[in-house]
Amino acid sequence: MRRWALLVVLVALLGPACGGGGGTTTSTGGCTGKVAGGPVTVKAWFHSGQGSERTTITSQVAAFNASQNDVKVELVLLPEGNYNDQVKAAAASGGLPDILDFDGPFLYNYAWNRNLVALDSCISPALKANLLASIVKQGTYAAHFYGVGTFDSGLGLYTRKSVLAKNGIRIPSGPQDAWTADEFNQALKTLQGAGFNKPLDLKINYGQGEWYTYGFSPIIQSAGADLIDRHNYQSANGVLNSSAAVQSLTAFQSWFKQGFVNFNVDDTAFLKGQSAISWVGHWVFADYRKAFGDDLVILPLPNFGKGSKTGMGSWQWGITSKTKSVDAAWAFINYLLKDQQVLQMTGANGAVPATKSASAASTQFAPGGPENIFVQQLESSAVPRPQTPAYPTITLSFQKAINDVLNGGDVKAALDKAVKDIDTDIKDNDGYPVKT
């Protein structure tokens, strides 16, 4: 008898460990307008990127929790390097938090998988009208609004006015008169001759990841190619491996072959003055500005034939279908979109404020301000990353192609391989049908 009792104890001990998972209550409804049932605790995940962003979000959560008694937000910071993978794993095992921040273009896949709640009934018309067009555009999938960023991104060539002037290199005034690809190549050659042994910093040290797509897909878009045919998002063939794409990436590859590119192992190539041009996003602005002051200038990416293009889209907030209370979760996101909060975050990370009113209140982004080019670009030359649930595969395939190209691989072969991967994935998913 006693032995059987022992067995029962053992099974009882092991049971919960083996079970796992469980509990699949999902919210499908939107907001009701008020938080019901006393204080609600909601969990929020945030990518732990730069130190300044981290401290800002932490203080914003504290301020929000102190400002009212209905909702308490518990913040979880996760490393940025494999944040998307962690979200995928959590979604697969049913472990998503209430509020999720995610890299913009992944929204379509999450929404398609029904991991996100539509926010149409949550966001007020006034707030929606106040958001930058790029933010609304990227938060929308299949006619529903699923995610909202408190800032948008900017991408450009950071350089020093004094260095360009000394070497007789033209300083473009905006996206419309960006350097041509040939001009850019010539400028790099000149700078190399002027003592910058490796004049170009492409942030290769970020490694193969979303940066490769965000930072380098504008090259092929500027040449007239794209990551996928955006008419129906069913194939990349003839677009991603078009001759325009091959030619522009061959130019990209030649920068490596000519020895222009600094591999920047310790992330300080530009700050230490080893490189004269740094091809990177808004997030370095504060550091670069501190180092070079007014001498720092941000220029548009080179024009490969069809005008200078740039990336857009940044981290967004969404509410997952696992949430206990959409209203409680929305209360927090709504708080983050107040001008003061938006400006606090963009002041910390140098990004473009997501609301028009906040943007107007900031001197940095006003005409003549050092970061005004990012606003100009969002209005004219920014291209959103493909708005399709196939995005995770598109970006992985393109990253791989870029990595092969910068290591000297055959450009056409690398792009053909990416096209094959993307098209197979779309076919495997029956073309990612939109379900209502």
Place this chain on the structure above:
Amino acid sequence: MRVGQDSVVPWLFSLPAILMLLAFLVTPFVLAVIFSFTNLRLLSPIPLRFVGLQNYVRVFQDPIFYRALGNNLLFVVIVVPVQTALALALAVLVNQKLRGVRAFRTIYFAPVVTVMAVAATVWRLLYDPDAGFINGLLGAVSGGAVHPNWLRSTGTAFLAIIIMSIWQGVGFQMVILLAGLQDIPHDHYEAAIVDGASAWQQFRFVTIPQLRNQLLFVVTITTILAFRLFDQVYVMTSGGPLDSTQTMMLMLVDVGFGRQRIAQGSAIAVIFFLIVLSISVAQRRLIREEAT
């Protein structure tokens, strides 16, 4: 009654282990075999359906698969003998009765207790062609004549990973062999000396045969670990440049998790399992033949 008790008790004691093995090894593997014949994805509202051998066909048509398999085999063929020989040499060295030998044992063992991801990150900096320590040293010694591109060149990237892996792993084998060395009775050596054996003959005919079991263990473990090659490659090259450092594990994670194709990832896992299993069985066969 006694018979009944005798048969229950051993089962009861092994029950926790059996349950754990069933839950965490057998069940997942059986599921992987089943999944490999479906279109299962990590996250997808698309209904599950059987697709026959499609996943296997795709794996075998993928040139990266052969690259990865080739690299894994190359890694085993180089690392197993070199690392075992080095470990033996180090074990013999630190088995000397010298002042301060403990410090050396600790130093050689330190890489083993370092987290692989941390070690790999540090080595990535060491391998940097322009700013790294290794090329600095090579440059100083050769007067700038030797300047490999290490992780950035298809010719040297995998070699760089092999060197780093041996550095990281050799200490573990050294400790096992050292324990074996200290177990060898001293009279064996005395008898050998009386018979007029030279130092080399003592090593060859006393040390090596006495270490047989430890050496076999080390070779088996190193082979299995070599097939699981992942961490350092993931951190240092992610399989590049141009797939020159691809491995089976890397491919499995990329396909199954990155691209969310759990079904195709399962197919790779099954193929991987069969390969490692057949090598282990072959190894055991060889060893048994020697023993008789």
